[in-house]
Amino acid sequence: MKIIREFGGFIQMFGGMFRAPENKKMFWNQFMLQCKDIGVGSLGIIVIISTFIGAVSTLQTAYQLVSPIIPKETIAQIVRDTVILEFAPTLGCIVLAGVVGSKIASELGNMRVSEQIDALEIMGINTKNYLILPKILAGTLTIPMLIVIAMVLGIWGGRLAGSAAGIIDPTIYDKGLILGFNPYNVYFALIKSFVFAFLITAIPSFYGYNVKGGALEIGLQSTRAVVVSCVLLLFADYILSALLL
Amino acid sequence: MIEIKNLKKSFGSKEVLKGVNAVLEDGKCNLIIGSSGSGKTVFMKCMVGLIKPTEGEVLYDGKDFIHISLEEKKEIRKQIGMLFQGSALFDSQTVGDNIMFPLHMFTNDKLSAKKDRVREVLKRVNLQEDAYGKFPSEISGGMQKRVALARAIVLNPRYLFCDEPNSGLDPQTSIVIDKLIQEITQEYDITTIVNTHDMNSVMEIGDHIIYMHQGEKEWEGNNKDIIFSKSEKLNDFIFASEFLKDAKNMRNIKETGELPDDISDDIKEAIEEKFNIDLDGDGIVGSE
Helix, strand or coil: CHHHHHHHHHHHHCCCCCCCCCCHHHHHHHHHHHHHHHHHHHHHHHHHHHHHHHHHHHHHHHHHCCCCCCCCHHHHHHHHHHHHHHHHHHHHHHHHHHHHHHHHHHHHHHHHHCCHHHHHHHCCCCHHHHHHHHHHHHHHHHHHHHHHHHHHHHHHHHHHHHHHCCCCCHHHHHHHHHCCCCHHHHHHHHHHHHHHHHHHHHHHHHHHHCCCCCHHHHHHHHHHHHHHHHHHHHHHHHHHHHHHC | CEEEEEEEEEECCEEEEEEEEEEECCCCEEEEECCCCCCHHHHHHHHHCCCCCCEEEEEECCEECCCCCHHHHHHHHCCEEEECCCCCCCCCCCHHHHHHHHHHHHCCCCHHHHHHHHHHHHHHCCCCHHHCCCCHHHCCHHHHHHHHHHHHHCCCCCEEEEECCCCCCCHHHHHHHHHHHHHHHHHHCCEEEEEECCHHHHHHHCCEEEEEECCEEEEEECCCCHHHCCCHHHHHHHCCCHHHHHHHHHHHHHHHCCCCCCCCHHHHHHHHHHHCEEEECCEEEEEC
């Protein structure tokens, strides 16, 4: 029953969101601020995680491919495809669900509890349009960009680790990257990251915007927002893979 | 003028407002008083549209705020300023940016004109210009209230709503805020609605008072006649404070014509000053 009510509330949230903003310049400023917060603010963690994921992928793939009949290029191929298809978009977005999601939920929750949202409403501002929509738009724009960076860095991290550990020569690795490359995989990863970006900005916005109570509830709703985002993200990952691959 | 007709609000089976009727007059400080849980906050939130009432009308100059279109609602909201209980300042913005926010949102003035207006209202609420660049967390609670008041009046509203303006403030700062609200009401000729349970505010600025009890309007009047009210519930509420017990004594004096033996000259003088009533040594002479 609660799930249905929450889903109804989530859909309702979009009702008042897509109206013309009271002031386009202020809306643009808010959008740019969110692009900076979500995009630039998450860049560091994405760089670290994707590089290490790529590096570990190379080492583990090499560890498992012990047969001498399998060419070394296969390591690069496996790393490339797993990073592009799964690690960069899914793992990257799960991390972003924690980083961005909890920030959005706690920011809006704090604004709700301290009556800042009410203050905006009293001024005649459509708060869903001014506070939530820029977050969703900024997320759906910057997160796919971050995922592209994660793909590149993941593959580069694999190359670096492979060469540092003496597992695979960089020229062979590069050759493997080109071998059997399917551009559709990148396209698929971008679709996934776009859907995930929507989930990890819209769901925490919903939970944060509807916080009732005090500081404790802000924490609870932030945690809930991250958990629900992650679960739905994995579910969406399965559905998209089943439909598009 | 704001007119409220048969305003009802229920949360589930709990009826919080039970058909309130009231007229909030222009150019006056209209106080809504009542103990915690009496429904005064819900009443105010229904008036400004933060809560949708179950039934009834809230008329701003004859326009029903609840049933008009969103665009019309926005127009009325631009005429409303509100001072929240916790100030509701945007904590990531400086004092100057907080006050400038409504100007950025709703005016096309040049930045210099906006800055001048911000300085003007800062001065009006008796804040130094050095507060301009500070963040809300860097200033005191009383200053936060004044900044919130400055933000509420920066667009020259016609209606000023104040929800518990003295909550969390010391008595001296409370008086400063009360006086400020009263001065602004008179100076800008606006309709001010103050939600409070502070009896000092009631006696200082209560041009028009509505006493709420369990979701109903129990009493209506002004600060001159509140202490002579015959409403038992209102008496229980206003005479709960130590100082106002003396006021109750004073009322008894008026009714019996005799001063109790234990009343001190200081108290007598304070009562005379506070309620603008003359007492002589033998009993009451008359009011005003």
